[in-house]
Amino acid sequence: MLSSAVEPWERADEDEVCSNNFNGFVTGGSSNSFSRDPDYPKANLQSSQVSRCPIEDGVVHTSRWGTVSPGTVLAAIAAALEPQQVQISLLLNEPVQTNDTDKLEKFERYRQMTLLAQLHNTWAATLAGDLAEVAVYQGPRLKGDLYLGPGGTWNDTKIPRVHYMDQRNGGFWQMTDAEARGGIDGLILSGAVQSWKEQLSRLRLSQLLEMYYSDRGVNFDTQYRACERQARLAEIRETSDLLLIQTINFARVLSYKSPEAVQISDEKLEEFSSKALQAYNSHLSSLLSALHCNDPLPFPRVHLDVILDGTWTTYEAMQVLAYLAQEADVSYYGSSMAVMNGEDATWILRETHNASDLFSLRNNTENSSDVTWPRSLNLKLSLATFSSYLAERLAEQRRRNVIGGPSHVILVLGYTATISDRDHRESVQIISRFKQQNPDVRFVFLASNINHLRFKELSTIDPSYPDVTIALPDSKVETVVTKIIEIITTIPGRITGGYCDGSSTETRRNGFEGYVTAGFPLTYRIHPLYLEHSGDVTLTFQGSGHGNLRACVSRDRGSTGTDCSEVKNLEEMALKISSPCANYAYQCPPVYLTITVTNTLTRCTEDDCRYPDQVRFLLHQEGLRCTRNPYSADSDTDVAPRSNSDLTLHVILQTVSLVLISKLIARF
Template sequence: MRVIAFLIGIGIFSCVQTQENALRKLSSGLVECYNSSFVVLKDNHLPYTMDTFIAILRKIEDSPSFNMDLRQFTVSLLHRFRQDGIIENTESKPALGVIPYAPNSFQFYKNAAILKLIQGNALHFPNSSISLLERCALHFILSSTIDFKERGDEPTTCQTQNSQYRWKRNIDKGTGDVETLSPEELEIIKNKNNESKEGDFDPNSFYPVLPPNHPENAQYKQPMTSKCPLESGVIHTKWGTVAGGALLAGIAAALQPEKIRISDLVFRNWRLNENLSDVRVDNKWLATLAGDLAEVVIRQGPSKNLDERFQIGIEGHWNSTVSQKYYFLNEDENVEFTAAEVRGDLDGLILANTVMTWYQSIPSLKLSQIFEMYYSDRGLFNVSTRACDRRALLISVAPNDTTSAQVYAASLALEKDISTVSMSPTLINSLSVKATNELFNFIPSSLNNDLRCDANLRPFNRLAVDLTIFIDTNWKFPAIQPILTLLLENCEINKYTSNFTLINAFDGNVLINSSNNILDFYSFNETQYSSLTMFKNGFDLPKSLEVLKTREEQKLNSEWESKIGGQRSEIVLILPSATASISDSDKTFCLDRLKTLRETVPDATLLFLTPGSKDKWAETTVDSINDIVSFSNGNTKENSAQIINLVNRMKQVPRRLINTQCGASYTSSGNSESYTNYLEPSGITFYRLHPNYFYKTEEENLPTIKIQSYSGTRLTICTSRDPININATSSNCVTTDTHSETIYCPDPTYIHECKPFYLSIAANDHSYSSCNAEPERCRYPDMTKYTISYENLVCVSSASSAIISPIVYFITIMYIYTRH
C-alpha cells in the first residue's frame, strides 16, 4: 500500500509540473486574453450562451488538426482554458511587461486542487483551430471569478434593495440593453463628480491643502466595491444560468476518475489519525458540489453563529436578453456558492454519473453532443437526463450522506489554503453537514423559476433551412442586431441543420457569406456593418429580386454538379425598415419577377419580417396572412414572440427533394441521384417534390420514389398531395423499413395544375447503430439513417418556353435600363 501511495504521489507531482493553470500566476496561454484592451472589454466578447459554447467546441472537433477522443479533449480543455480567481490589480501602474491581472481571488485554490486530481495537459490542443475571441470566450466561460471593482454603472445595472452608493453619480439613465463603461469613461465620470458644481459651498476651501506627509494622507484607502459584482465563468441557458467550469470538470473527472486520501494531499501525519487516515476525496465531487460547499464551510463557517444559516445561491441577471455579455450578481456578500454554480455543479455531477457508460458504448461520442443533448428537451439519450429535470435528479445523484462526507473531505483539502482561521476537523465535519442540509433546502425551493420541460417528448420537426436574408441597410446596427440574433438562434444554425446568408437589400452585396456557424454572426460587429454599408444603405426590392434570381439559379446548377438529391428548405426573408417603400412601377416589375421565380425556382419561399403594418407588402407574397410577420421596434419581449411565430412558419416549409438531372435550365442530363439523411428519436422530417420533377402526360414509366432505412429500423412514412403537418391525419401512412410510391398527375393540362408530392418520415425505434459507423455525418449518435431514391423523374418548367423567354428577358432589360 505504501508503494501504491508513493506512486500516486509521484504521479501527482509530475503532473503538477505541467499544470501551469494551478500556479499563482496568470497562465502564459491566457495572457492573450488580458494584454489587450479590446479583448478585455466585454462589449467585444462573444455572447456567453450555450449556443456559443457548443459552436466553439464543434469548430474545434471539426478542425483537421483535431485528433483526440472525448476524455483527452475534455481534460485538455480544462488545463488549457480554466484558471479561476483571476482579478485585476487596480493599484498597479502601467509598465512594460506588467499585466494587471493574476489569480488572486479565493476561487483559485479549489481549481488548483481540481487540476491536481484530473491529471493532464494541453500540449496537443489545436490552438489555431479557433480565433483569439473564441479562445478567450472559452477561458471566460470556464473560469470562475467575481469582480467586485466598482464600475460606475451601478445605478442602471444593479437590482438590489439598497441603492445607496458611496459617492454621487451623474450618469444619464440608460435605455435598452446595458453597456458597461470603459475605464476611460469611468475616470471621466469620477472626475466630473469630484468637481464642485456652480453655487455649491465647500467649507474645506477655507483651509490650505494638507501637506504630503500629513498622517491623513498616509492612510490606506479601501478601493470602492460594487453592490452588484460581475460573475464570470457562467453560461446563459434556457434552463437557468450555469457555471461552465463545473460542467467540464465534472465530465473530465468522470472520464478520469480518482479517489485519493486527504493525507496524501495535505498533511502526511494525518495518516496516524484514525478519524482522518481513511478520508478520501473523489475528484468528481471536488469538481462539482463538494468543492463549492467546502468554500462555504471555510469562508462563512467561522463568521456565523451556530444557529445562523449559511447563505448560498446568490442569483444574478444578464445585461441583455439577446446578447448576454455581463452577469451581475444581485448581492455582494456570501458569494462563495452562487445560483449559477449550484446549477453548474448539479449538472456537472449528473453528467459525471452517466458519461462514462455512454463513452464506453460509443467511443466516438463528442463533447459538443453531450452538452447539446443535455441542454434540450430530448435529453442525453433519454428524457430522464436533461437540464430541466436537475431538481428531480438531486437525490439520486447526490445522496445526503455521500454529499456531506465529500464536503468534509473537500473542506479538509482546501482549508489550509482558503481559511483565515484554524478549525478543528470536528468543527469542519459539523459545518459540512450544515452546509449540505442548506443545499438540500435551497435546490427544491429556490430553483422554481427555472424553465421546466414536458414529461413526455412529443414528436417534433427540427428546422433545417437555407435562409437568405435581404436586409434594408437603413436599419442601424444596434436596432437590427437583436432581431437577427433572436431569429438565427431559433433557426439552429449549424452544419447539421441550417445555414444563413446576409445580403444588403440596396445593392445585393453580401454582408455575411453563406455560413452554418452562428459564430460568424456573433463576430459580425457594428464597425463591419458600417463599413460594408457606407454610401450603400437603403432598400431596393427589384434589385434584391434580380440578385435572388441569379443566386437561386447558381444554387440549382451547383446541386446539379454535386448530384445532391435533397436539401434543406429554401427560404428568402426580406427585412425592410419602417421607412421602406415601393413605387407602383417597381411593384409591377416585382410581381412579374416573383411569378417567374415561382415557376423556375418553385422550392424558394418568400417571407417578410417588417416593423408596423403588413399591408405594404401583401401583394408580393402567396399568403399575406402567414408569410408576413410584423414586429415592434424596441420591445424585445414582444419581438421574441413574433420571431417564434416566424420560425414556426418556416417549419411549415418542407425540405426539398431534387432531380439531379435538371439544374436551372431544366434540361435532363445524367441520373437522378439518391439522398441520404438521418432522423433522431421522436423526430419527424417533411419533404416536398415539385411537379417540375414528375410532370408527365403519358402514363408509362411513371416517376417513383423509394424510402429505405438502414439496419432494419422501422419508419413511419406518410405521403400526400396536400401539405402534411405534424398533427395531420388525412395522409396515407405505413410503418416499414422500405416503401415505394408512384407519382402521377391525372388529366393535367398545365404544370401548375399538378399538385406537389408531400412526404413525411418519422423514426419509431431508438437505434444508433447506423450513426456509430458515420459519426461525422450524424448530429447525435442515436439517429437513424435512411435513403430516398428516385426513378423516371423528369425536368419540366412552365417558364422554360423558348418562345416567351426572350420576350420576358427583353422587358426585364428595358426596365432595369430605365431605372438606372
C-alpha cells in the same frame, strides 16, 4: 468558459447597469444601445471599491434552466469517466515549518485517519468542492452564518454577453447560483454517463450536453434533462450523508493547503461544513424554482436568407437576428443564415451555420466600414442581388447532382418599408424569373398592418406554391421572431430534378443523404414542375443499419398518406409514383414525402449524426423532369417549355396587368 471568475471592482457603469438590474433583465432605453456592451475598458477601474454588481465570468445563459457554470459540468463528466477515490492523507505534505504546531497536529491527525477519510473526484468536482470552499472561507469570517449565491442577471436576454451578480452578500461568492446549478447538473450526469458510454462508445460530449439542456432529454433515458433536475436531484439527496462526509474531507484538504484559509480546529471544520450543507439545502428552493418541462418541438431546418430594412436601430436589429438564429436553430446540424442590408444590398453576414457569428456583428460594425446597416429598403436591388447569389448556389448544387435537402427561404423584413409602383413592378419581374429557375424557393415577407397589401401581391406570383406575407401589429422582437418561426417550421424540404443531358427526364440516379430523428418525421416536397410530362417516378431508399424507417407519399399537404413502405436496417426499398400528373386535368399537385423512424438501434455514431438515435438514409430518384442549366451558353432558363408552364403564363399575365394598371394610375 471552463473556469469560474469574478471581476469585483467598480467599472463606472454601475449607475446604468445596476440600478434596475435585479428588477428584471436590463432593457435599456437608448436607441444606441451599445451602452449595454460589457466590453468596458478593464484598465479604467475607478477605485478599489467593490462594484454594486460584479461581473461573473465562465458562465452560460440557458433559455429556461437558469445560468450555469459549464466548467463544473464538464469537470463532473470527466471525473465520472475516470473515477478515483483517494485517502486525504495522500494529498497532504508534511509542514516545512516545524514550529507550526497547529498544522503539524492536523497533519498527524489526517495521516492516521481511517479509510473513511477519502475523497471521491466526482463529489470534489461538484457540490462537495464548492461547499467546502463555503465552509473554509466563510465559516471563520462569518462565524457560521454562511451564504450561498449570489444570483444575478444578464445584460440582455437576446444577446447575453455579461452576467451581473447581486452584491447583497457582502462579497462572498464561493458558490454562486451558476456554480450550484453546474454542480447539480454535473452530479446528475456523472451518475449515468459511464453507463451511456458503454451503450454507445462514440457518444460525443456535444451530443450529451445538447440533449440534457433541451426538452427532448438524453435519448438513453429521457428523464435526464435540465427541466427535471429537481426530480433527479431528489434521488441523489438520499445520499446526503455522503455529501456531508465528502464536504468535510475536502474542507480538510483545502484548509490545510490553502494559504488564504484561516486555521481552525478540525471540530470547527466539521461544524462549518455541516452549516454549509444546511445553507445549501435552504437555498435549493430558489435554485430549482420556475423549472417546468415542455413537450419537445421540431426545429426548423432551412437555408434562411434575410433582407433587412430600417425598422430597427442597429442594436435592436442585432437582437432580432440573434433571437431568430437561436429559434431557427442556426447550427451545423440545423439551419444556415445569411443577412443582407436591404438598402444597398451589401452583406451584413455571409452564410453561416454558427449562431455565434452574429455576436461578432457588433465588433464588425464598430471596427470596419465594410459593414453597414439599413435605414430603408430598396426591394428590387436586394431581390436582384439575392436572386443572383442564390441561383448560382442552387445551380452549383445541381451540377453536383445534389437534388434534395433543406428548403431555401428568402425572408424580407420590411415592417416599415414603402414600395413605389416601379420598385414593385420590377420586383415582380425579378421574383418571376427567379421562380422559373428555382420554384422551390419560398419568400416570406414580414410587414405591418399598414403596408402588408403591397407585399401580399408579391406572394401570389406562383399560384401552385404561394409565398407568405405576415402582417404584424408591432415590431417587438418576440412578436416578429415567434411568427417567423411558426411559418418556416412548416416549410418542407425539397426534392428536385437535376440538369438535363439531352432528354427531358432524369435517367441517372441522383440522390442525397438524410438523417431522421425518432419522433420527428422529415417531410419533403416535389414541385409539380418536376412532375409534369414525366413518366413513372421512382424514389429508392437505402437503409444504413441505424434502424427502420417508414416512407409515405401523399398529394395533399399536411397528410402523411397511405402509400407507404418500410425500410428495414440495411435493406433497399423503392416507392413508385406512376404517371404523377395523368389523373389531374387542370393542375398537377405536388408530391409530399414523409419519412418516419419506426425503430432506432441508437447506433448513429458518424460525425453527421446530431443524436445517437437518429437513422440515416440514402434517397435516389429516377424519372423526375430535369431542367436545363441556366448558366450554360445555349440553355433556355425556363423549367418547362413556355407553352406548357402554368407558372410562366401566370407570370406573363400578372406582369402585363401590373404594367397596364400603373399606366392608368399615371394618367390620373
